[in-house]
Amino acid sequence: MTDQPTYDTGLVAHGIDTTRPSVARVYDYFLGGKDNYEADRELYRQIMKIAPEAPEWARANRRWLKDVVTWLAEDRGVRRFIDAGSGLPTAENTHQIAQRVKPASEVVYVDNDPSVVAHGRALLLDNDRTRFVAADLTKPADVLADPAIRQLLAPGEPVALVMALMLHHIADYEQTREIAREYVDALPPGSFLAITHACNPGDGGPVDVLVTELADKVRHAFPTLAFRTVEEISSLFGEMEILEPGVVRLVDWHVPGGRPEEEPEAGVRDAIYGGVGRKR
Ligand SMILES: C[S@@+](CC[C@H](N)C(=O)[O-])C[C@H]1O[C@@H](n2cnc3c(N)ncnc32)[C@H](O)[C@@H]1O
Incomplete structure (x- = not known):
């Protein structure tokens, strides 16, 4: 078996199943990536019929990641990052963003998608601090x-745990809270948790209707995907101090003391929320 796709069987190296869409690959396709297969592209087309603004959600999420990591490295002196649910490598990855600010920054990526493991790993490991x-x-x-995580946490310096568009892949809400709590408990004081998460306001309004239809459409492929209310997303921070501007629409998030971006396109406004918490 080689590292190259073998399209005839639908299976490729390292357990990659090309016959079913993968979250990492569909998302990567939204960002213009190349590591995708027909099953991913078919789901992409179905999503686009319901939410043609979905690629803008993905781009807004990557902009948020860049803003948050840059701000944490530059203004809050964070040198250690865990990118949990990293996805396939794309134009600007966490280590590139952080190490541009501080070359000594260390980053550990975590993901369990076989495509990310097989194709992403090498590209994300381009220096010995990653x-x-x-x-x-x-x-x-x-x-x-894991030794890499233990090593990152060992000095007891503040760490930034980034969980971008990841926690909504855990179906059960209480389990999601518990998982977030276990990670935060393990972080040194002064650490940060940065989350983006799919949101359904649950108010019967247009966003509720849109994301309910979307959730129905993708359920066969992503059965654990959970859209949550702003209150539910906020409570994933547990006892942490949620920093300005709070848990808000992604497009309204700005670095504390900064200003929001220009007014976004209408469609992207309400379906993805993000926030940053600080462990006391
Ligand atoms: C939508 S992508 C987001 C990628 C990146 N964090 C971003 O925001 O640009 C979600 C990623 O989370 C990963 N993921 C979901 N559930 C996971 C789990 N239980 N363990 C590890 N990774 C997971 C998926 O494999 C995928 O790569």
Whole structure:
């Protein structure tokens, strides 16, 4: 078996199943990536019929990631990052953003998608301050026991744990809260948790209607995907101090003391929320 796709069987190296869409690959396709297959592109087309603004959600999410990581590295002196649910490598990855500000920044990526493990790993490991852990984030004890994570946490310096568009892939809400709590408990004081998450206001309004239809459409492919209310997303921060401007629409998020971006396109406004918390 080689590292190259073997399209005839629908299976490729490292357990990649090309016959079913993968979250990482569909998302990567929204960002213009190349590591995708017909099953991913078919789901993309179905999503686009309901939410043609979805690629803008993905781009807004990457802009948010860049803003948050840059701000944490530049203004809050963070040198250690865990990118949990990193996805396939794209134009600007967490280590590139952080190490541009501070070359000594260390980043550990975690993901369990076979495509990310197989194709992403090499590209994300372009220097010795960057590591990749192939693990299931719903098992915090296993992830926290990994040597790369232990090494990152060992000095007791503040760490930024980034969980961008990841926690909404855990269906059960209480389990999601518990998982977030276990990770935060393991972080040194002064650490940060940065989350973006799919939102359904649950108010019967247009966003509720849109994301309910979207959730129905993708359920066969992503059965654990959970859109949550702003209150539910906020409570994933547990006891942390949620920093300005709070848990808000992604497009309204700005670095504390900064200003929001220009007014976004209408469609992207309400379906993805983000926020940053600080451990006291
Ligand atoms: C939509 S992508 C987001 C990628 C990136 N964080 C971003 O925001 O641009 C979600 C990623 O989370 C990963 N993921 C979902 N559930 C996971 C789990 N239980 N363990 C590890 N990774 C997971 C998926 O494999 C995918 O790469």
